[in-house]
Amino acid sequence: MTGPAAAGTAPRKPYVTPYAEESLDLPLAFEWADGTPRLTYRDALPQERMFGTLWARCGTAREGKIQWHLVHTQRQRRCMLKRLCRVCGGPATDPDTGRVWWIVPASLAGDFRSPWPTAHPPTCKAHMAEALTACPYLRREAPIVCTVGDYSPVGVLANLYGEDDGGRVVETRHQIPVGLEESHLLHRALATQLIVRIEDLQPAQG
Structure with missing residues (x-):
């Protein structure tokens, strides 16, 4: 999510960014479920399937070299489901308003009245400046600091297999x-x- 810190400072370890030691082998296989071939693991656990699809495995050690260009699947999903900050992993909801702090690329925002999809988790108010300074993606996209009234899961980013x-x-x-809703694709998808x-997207005031 972010890049290395400037020379002479220690790099922050952003919550949704994975580490080299968290990479795991994925023993993928196909099984038959309700007459349909479905992607699974040879040693699958019930919690590894959510929203009708299989999810990529990740370690949780947070050790080794930081993989700045990647996203940790489990921590990204946790941020989305629990409204947590992608930088620190703490609450991203404003305690006074109940709204969720979010950094929105201007090119995607368009009409603030229209809902739109994103795979980028929220960012708490305390870490807005850090995220805006450090994240190359946000710098390219002319970011806008906003608050969000509500949001809901609509899809996954995934690799498809056959x-x-x-x-x-x-x-x-x-x-x-x-x-x-695309069950024919979810059956052979590995969600990341x-x-x-x-x-209810609103530009932040002040």
């Missing part, structure tokens, strides 16, 4: 958005990030 002629599981599409639809 089987080759030898029965081996192979990736067929990489990091595409899949709606939660949760997409939510933001409602």
